[in-house]
Amino acid sequence: MAIILAIGAAVGWGTADFFGGVSRREASVFVIIAVSELAGVIVLIPIIIARGTPLPDSPSMLLACLAGIAVTVELGLIYAALSRGKAFITAPVGGLGTAAAATFGLLEGDRLDLMIALGLLCALIGSAVSSWTTSADNQPRRIAYDAAVCAAAAASVGTMLICLHAAGRVNPYWATIAEHTSTALSAGLIAVAGHGGALRRHLPDRRQLPALGLIAVAGVAGDLAYATASQHGALSIVSALSSLYPVTTVALGIAIQGHRAGRVQTAGITLALLGAVLLGAATH
Numbered sequence: 001m002a003i004i005l006a007i008g009a010a011v012g013w014g015t016a017d018f019f020g021g022v023s024r025r026e027a028s029v030f031v032i033i034a035v036s037e038l039a040g041v042i043v044l045i046p047i048i049i050a051r052g053t054p055l056p057d058s059p060s061m062l063l064a065c066l067a068g069i070a071v072t073v074e075l076g077l078i079y080a081a082l083s084r085g086k087a088f089i090t091a092p093v094g095g096l097g098t099a100a101a102a103t104f105g106l107l108e109g110d111r112l113d114l115m116i117a118l119g120l121l122c123a124l125i126g127s128a129v130s131s132w133t134t135s136a137d138n139q140p141r142r143i144a145y146d147a148a149v150c151a152a153a154a155a156s157v158g159t160m161l162i163c164l165h166a167a168g169r170v171n172p173y174w175a176t177i178a179e180h181t182s183t184a185l186s187a188g189l190i191a192v193a194g195h196g197g198a199l200r201r202h203l204p205d206r207r208q209l210p211a212l213g214l215i216a217v218a219g220v221a222g223d224l225a226y227a228t229a230s231q232h233g234a235l236s237i238v239s240a241l242s243s244l245y246p247v248t249t250v251a252l253g254i255a256i257q258g259h260r261a262g263r264v265q266t267a268g269i270t271l272a273l274l275g276a277v278l279l280g281a282a283t284h
Contacts, residue, residue, distance in 0.1 A: 013242065034183075037183040100161075165226075
């Protein structure tokens, strides 16, 4: 169950990232994040009410809020990069961020044997390689800027994975809605501070609403799948499998925008899927 849910998280997150990057070309990045995350909260409210489970009295819910702030930082950087055609940036972000979370899980006592180690390596390296493209801009200043963006986004990914995993173990539904609420509020505050009285000019128009709805549903599905997987699986394995989300982003680029997968990307996708198979076999 944890394996299937973690892969589902990768599909949801990769889909949300792809359409978030496309939408960013026409609207402010933090407005896109705030609106889509708020829509996600609206989707989750009826589910929470139907389940009838009260808010858990646990400090872990605060970790879900911290995860939401980390998501704001990560998505702000990722969406801006994707809107500039830099899909490659999801590679080191996903790889480094997930490696940090997996390492944290192993230090906390997650089981490690040869097959799990091979599966983790294949999933992490494959998800990174699958997103890699060469950049024509090799100016030192640009390289330094991209490296800084990668480092900040990777730190945010690691923080989100660790915090949401801890909160999801308590209650995945409340953890997910707390995270989305925190993301919507933090992104909204940044949008208001950045645009002030001109904010209305940066709000999405009707043409963007279907894409924002899709981002919201995909994001909620990914977060809820990850939080639920956290109840059944170790942090190291769940985070490694969820790191396959760049494969989804690349696949959608190929299918929808006609991007062509090079040999390196094809090899990365194959390696990532091999990692998923190895982890599934090791934890069966």
